[in-house]
Amino acid sequence: MGFFDKFKLSRLKEGLSKTSETFREKLSLITQGKTEIDEEFLEELEHILVGADVGVETTLSIVDAITERAKRESYRSAEELNRMLMEEIQQMLLDSGEHYPIDFDAPLSAKPYVILVVGVNGAGKTTSVAKLAYNYEKAGKKVIIAAADTFRAAAYEQLKIWADRAGVPLIGQGQGADPASVVYDAVSSAVSRNSDVVLVDTAGRLHNKSHLMEELAKIMRVAKKKIPEAPHEVLLVLDGTTGQNAVSQAREFTRFVNVTGLVLTKLDGTSKGGIVLSISRELNLPVKYIGVGEKIDDLQLFDRARFVEALLGRQE
Structure with a gap:
């Protein structure tokens, strides 16, 4: 090692x-x-x-x-x-999932590779987008972030700060703009710049609001106009400190959105990190990334063997 x-x-x-x-x-x-x-x-x-x-x-x-x-x-x-x-x-x-997710420096199945990041407000969605961008950038990928959370006040400004930390360009139009329009601009820009990855930060209103799901559907339709296979991945961000409520949120999102993987955040702030096991089994969805701190490099690929080792101690 x-x-x-x-x-x-x-x-x-x-x-x-x-x-x-x-x-x-x-x-x-x-x-x-x-x-x-x-x-x-x-x-x-x-x-x-x-x-x-x-x-x-x-x-x-x-x-x-x-x-x-x-x-x-x-x-x-x-x-x-x-x-x-x-x-x-x-x-x-x-x-409930692959042994080890594809690393950030691995070849991608499409270019640009479009990743939609969804989740409720407060789960750590925006910071997770920036941390993913940082990891991809560090691995040698050209990344663009789409600021499609145009509903929440100061969402663009918050994401801009994190995008600057990650060293990646941000495409956005500010509060009140049409999120689908932002995504179209970002994907178009990625194509023209020959970028590898487009990370889309979406609005995080309550998961039981139908208009949010309709908005996500529109975003996906618009992305497909430029790249028919997009989005290539839909990551759902869940707050590890909310326990079983995170499982309920995930169930609601998967009813409307084809979630391909989970990002579990704030595991450093809870004594109930066993939620990773519950989510993996009950939803039959792979946990792909976990957040173990607030720094930009504190988002890790989820390795089941290392997770269990950290939880229980080294297996002899």
Whole structure:
């Protein structure tokens, strides 16, 4: 593992520290003095997982898997339980998406590659757009950001600050402009400039408002006028601190928009980072990126093995 990989893993562990410290502390208490997996132990494990916002359905799935393994394998220590948990959680994450998302420097399937970023206000959508842009730019891609959130006051100004930090151009028309028109200008500009990626920041009004969904549909239709296959990806940004409410938001968005992946933000601000597991399993959508801090380089590709390692400790 190179220096940069070690740095990213260190930042991941730091970002998940609130969740992992709470989880490990409680896990050590229920394993202390135990030599077998019994009903009492399984009930306590269930409480710990639900408390970490893993979700009831996902918790029951993990507990069932541990129960079945306990029938076949002997359990003598906390380390062995830790190993079993890691393996079951990793497998569950693998079942809900690819092992490792395509890296930022990998070849893209189209040029320009149009990514629509959606989500409710406050989830970290705008900053996630800028952080994605930063990562693509750093990987050698030419990036353009479309400021299509023309409803929220000061949205353009906020995005401009972040775009400058990322070192990428921003296409926008200010508050009140037609979002679809902004996207058309951005895609046209990307074609003329031979850009690699177009990141579209969309309005984030409440997810149950039909006019927002109609607006997103219009944006997609306009993008297709310039690039028939666009958007190539639709990323839904969810706030990790909102717990199961994030799952509800995701369900609403996926009813109207063909979401291809999830961005889970603010994991450094919660002790309930288990929401990643719940979202992955219950929605059957891959978590592609996670936010573990406020800095522009704190958005990471979601690697299930590293995530579980940061959550539970290194697997022997």
